[in-house]
Amino acid sequence: GAPPAARACVASLQPGRRQEWIARAARSGSRVFADIGWDETGRWDPDDLADLEHCDAFLPNAQEAMRYTRTDCPRAAARRLAERVPLAVVTMGAEGAVAVDGATGETAEVPAISVEALDPTGAGDVFVAGFVTGTLAGWPLADRLAFAGLTAALSVQEFGGSLSAPGWVEVAAWWQRVRDFDEQDPAALSRYGFLEALLPGCARPWPLRRAVPTIGFRRP
Ligand SMILES: Nc1ncnc2c1ncn2[C@@H]1O[C@H](COP(=O)(O)OP(=O)(O)OP(=O)(O)O)[C@@H](O)[C@H]1O
Ligand SMILES: [Mg+2]
Incomplete structure (x- = not known):
């Protein structure tokens, strides 16, 4: 209340x-x-x-x-x-x-970023969380949409709702990976250029290993 x-x-x-x-x-x-x-x-x-x-x-x-x-x-x-x-x-x-x-x-x-969507649960919630983050940080509207969409896209690649929400290290790993693509579209990449100033310099190699929720994996 x-x-x-x-x-x-x-x-x-x-x-x-x-x-x-x-x-x-x-x-x-x-x-x-x-x-x-x-x-x-x-x-x-x-x-x-x-x-x-x-x-x-x-x-x-x-x-x-x-x-x-x-x-x-x-x-x-x-x-x-x-x-x-x-x-x-x-x-x-x-x-x-x-x-x-x-x-x-x-x-x-x-x-949206093109990803293999494994589990869309919580995409909307993760999107909102990313959007709130960018708003409180005072970013331009399009950057906020891009960041919210990126966090949501990363989350649908993993099982779970809140458990699959990415942290900064995962965002950094994604950014490093897409920048290193040989045939990357420079215009698409520049949409995420604002990340450069934000990310920790500790990106780990893609794909990251992460904890996976085990609920629902029992055999029938
Ligand atoms: N398959 C996908 N690939 C990439 N991004 C996605 C995908 N699904 C969702 N997203 C991202 O998540 C955002 C929210 O997804 P969506 O519009 O499906 O919300 P929703 O229906 O409210 O989701 P929820 O299932 O959490 O209620 C999208 O705007 C997009 O940025
Ligand atoms: Mg929703």
């Missing part, structure tokens, strides 16, 4: 239920980033998004965004949502993400 003071909070909006802590957190200076899930009731009532009035950003996936806005394209949905929240980000799975800043009118779109 009363989260501790924090620079940022992530709220999972619940259809038909207002959450008072969201307004309280916003009043006490937290930046609130909202996500939402599938509406099992099938109503997709735009009034269910009332708590957006306290949020800084809303990051639904494309299906959710289009249903709540009665649109048939993620970009149109993002524009519509930006009328209700300062920043609307619509994630499009393997297609990447698009964002509209309602205050400045700035838009940005970044394609």
Whole structure:
């Protein structure tokens, strides 16, 4: 009911239920980033998004965004949502993400990184975490989308949700690997050039070995 003071909070909006802590957190200076899930009731009532009035950003996936806005394209949905929240980000799975800043009118779109998706669980959550990181660091909108998408893409290559979220060392290993590709597209690479100043100089060789969750691996 009363989260501790924090620079940022992530709220999972619940259809038909207002959450008072969201307004309280916003009043006490937290930046609130909202996500939402599938509406099992099938109503997709735009009034269910009332708590957006306290949020800084809303990051639904494309299906959710289009249903709540009665649109048939993620970009149109993002524009519509930006009328209700300062920043609307619509994630499009393997297609990447698009964002509209309602205050400045700035838009940005970044394609996803091509990876072998083993387990998409938690991609949206990891995306939000990456986006919050870049926002608190004051990065430009397109860099925030690129970073969030990179962290989410790295996570879907591994089993698990939060367990598969990458750390800086994994991001650094990825950056080192893609830079060393002989036939790398320089324009695609430059989209991630902002990483250069951020990454620890301790990248380990790709692929990294990591702990794997064993839940669900029992033989039938
Ligand atoms: N197959 C993929 N390849 C690369 N990146 C991906 C893939 N799937 C998801 N992502 C990244 O993760 C972001 C969020 O994914 P998605 O749009 O599927 O969210 P979601 O449906 O909310 O996910 P979740 O299953 O966590 O609810 C995408 O914008 C993209 O950057
Ligand atoms: Mg989601």
